[in-house]
Amino acid sequence: MNHLTPFQTYFLITLLKLVVVLVLTLTAVAYTVLLERKVLGRIQNRWGPSRVGPFGLLQPLADGIKLFLKEDLMPLAVERPLFVLAPVIALGCALISIAVVPFGALTTVKGVDIFQVSDINIGLLVVLGITSIGVYGIALSGWSSNNKYSLLGSLRATAQMISYELALGLSLVGCVMRSQSLRLRDIVDSQSAHGMRSWNVIGGLQIVGFFIYLMAAYAETNRAPFDLPEAESELVAGYHTEYSSMKFAMFFMAEYANMITVACVATLLFFGGASSPFGHLIPDFGGTIVQAILPIFWFVFKVLCFLFLYIWVRGTLPRFRYDQLMSFGWKFLLPLAMANILVTALVLAIHG
Numbered sequence: 001m002n003h004l005t006p007f008q009t010y011f012l013i014t015l016l017k018l019v020v021v022l023v024l025t026l027t028a029v030a031y032t033v034l035l036e037r038k039v040l041g042r043i044q045n046r047w048g049p050s051r052v053g054p055f056g057l058l059q060p061l062a063d064g065i066k067l068f069l070k071e072d073l074m075p076l077a078v079e080r081p082l083f084v085l086a087p088v089i090a091l092g093c094a095l096i097s098i099a100v101v102p103f104g105a106l107t108t109v110k111g112v113d114i115f116q117v118s119d120i121n122i123g124l125l126v127v128l129g130i131t132s133i134g135v136y137g138i139a140l141s142g143w144s145s146n147n148k149y150s151l152l153g154s155l156r157a158t159a160q161m162i163s164y165e166l167a168l169g170l171s172l173v174g175c176v177m178r179s180q181s182l183r184l185r186d187i188v189d190s191q192s193a194h195g196m197r198s199w200n201v202i203g204g205l206q207i208v209g210f211f212i213y214l215m216a217a218y219a220e221t222n223r224a225p226f227d228l229p230e231a232e233s234e235l236v237a238g239y240h241t242e243y244s245s246m247k248f249a250m251f252f253m254a255e256y257a258n259m260i261t262v263a264c265v266a267t268l269l270f271f272g273g274a275s276s277p278f279g280h281l282i283p284d285f286g287g288t289i290v291q292a293i294l295p296i297f298w299f300v301f302k303v304l305c306f307l308f309l310y311i312w313v314r315g316t317l318p319r320f321r322y323d324q325l326m327s328f329g330w331k332f333l334l335p336l337a338m339a340n341i342l343v344t345a346l347v348l349a350i351h352g
Contacts, residue, residue, distance in 0.1 A: 006111075013112045018099075021117055025098050029256045030060035036311045043315035064249070072245035075146065082144035087243065087250035090137030094257035097130045101264045102185050104274050105295040115274075115296070116185070123184040124176065127265060128169055131220070131258065135161045138239050141251070145242040153238025156228050156322065160219055163329040164226075168216035170337035174209045174344040175200045175269040188273030195279030201270040205347065208340045210270045212333050217262040219329065221255060224314040228322050263306035267299060274299040 004012070034049060034056065041048025049056035074083065100123040104115030113119055120126055135158055142154020176182060178200060179190035191198045200206040219226040240251045267273055274295035320328070 009110050010112055013110060013114070014117070017114065017117050021098060022095065025095060025257065025260065026253070028260055029253050030064065032256045032260065032307060033063070033252075034060050035307065036314070039308065039311045040315045043312070067249040068246060070245040072247065075242055077146040078242065079144035079146070082140045083242075084247070086137045086141035086144060087247045087254070088137070089140065090134055090254040091250040091257065093130050093134035093137065094254040094261065097127045097261050098257075098264070100126050100184060101261075101268065102188060102273065103264070103296060103299050105292065106185065107292050115292075119185060120183070122182045124172065124182045124187070124265075124269075127184075127261070128165075128172075131261065132161075132165055134254070134258070137251075137254070141243070142239040145239070147242050150239050150241045153241070157222060157239060160222070160226065160228065160325065160329075163326060164216040164219035164333070167212055167329060167333035167337045168220055170334070170341060171209045171212035171216060172265075172269055173337075173341050174206045175204065177341075177344055177348060178204050178206075184268050184273075188268055188275060191272040192275035193279055195272075195275075196277045198279060199270065199272045199277075206270060206340075206344070208336065209344075210266070212337050212340065213266060213270070215328075215333055217266070218310075218313065219325070221258045221262060223255075223259070223310060225317040225320050226325055227319060228325055259307060259310055260303065263303040263310070266306050267302040271302050 037059070038048040038056070049059040052058045052062045074080070099117040100120055102113075102116040102119070107114055138157045138161070139154050142150045142152075142157075145151070175187060179187040181187060181190075191200060191204070194203070197203045201210045218224075222228075240248055243251060276294070276298055
């Protein structure tokens with residue numbers, strides 16, 4: 001790259017990062033589905049997928065080929081442009097937010113951070129903003145399908161996501177106040193000094209904020225026990241009733257990509273991101289490559305723990321009633337999130 005200008009070098013490295021992160025994210029989405037099927041199988045005392053490939057590891061590939069080759073049916077009465085656009089919006093918004101996530105320690109090549117696609121000083125706001133736009137995909141899918149079950153599912157999802165976004169956003173304010181920055185890298189760095197004791201969820205006394213975030217995240221991603229928009233016993237399949245083939249697969253991928261995004265944000269804001277749980281208590285060992293790879297291992301491990309919790313909750317808790325779901329968001333989580341901000345501000349003011 002010696003003959004390239006700095007801009008060309010930056011552009012090529014960024015393009016390579018984009019491709020790698022996109023491929024890894026889509027692969028992670030596929031294998032999160034397999035993880036869920038395996039864990040739910042064990043919870044229900046059965047094997048889960050075990051036939052395709054060793055231990056069922058090629059099942060996501062078989063599912064992808066099946067969905068890709070299925071006939072793409074489109075009902076006559078749908079609003080065609082919006083019907084096609086809806087899954088694109090849902091999946092696009094789910095994937096874009098991964099771009100600002102720092103999934104490793106700050107490691108530069110030719111002056112470019114190779115473990116973060118885009119380092120923005122308001123990264124947290126970008127994640128919240130992009131994920132909130134994803135609701136348009138769900139709303140448009142229900143309306144454009146010209147199906148009463150789809151419309152009811154999309155209305156439920158829209159009301160639910162807008163309601164719980166407030167609590168979700170407010171639950172993160174305590175972490176922002178502690179780090180005094182909206183840049184995700186700064187938030188991680190503020191938790192890396194003493195390992196677990198520096199994490200916001202422990203040393204930062206943000207256990208209440210984490211609880212609020214956890215509940216709101218389940219509702220935001222339409223997962224049990226808040227999966228009312230796709231309640232099979234009431235609404236067939238909710239907002240994607242009329243979708244088939246790759247359009248259905250895009251909604252399916254968007255849901256799991258949102259789960260991964262939520263797990264990444266939880267890891268960054270409450271569990272120290274890619275930093276070691278032992279902090280600087282254990283001296284550095286290994287060469288430069290080990291020091292670059294080890295933080296990625298910690299980040300992936302924390303995200304996997306969060307995803308396992310997601311699946312565990314789905315396998316053990318029953319679904320809420322819709323009025324209970326809305327009351328829980330507005331009457332309990334929202335006031336609790338405001339109280340958490342006030343208490344955090346008071347503690348910081350006293351110790352500041």
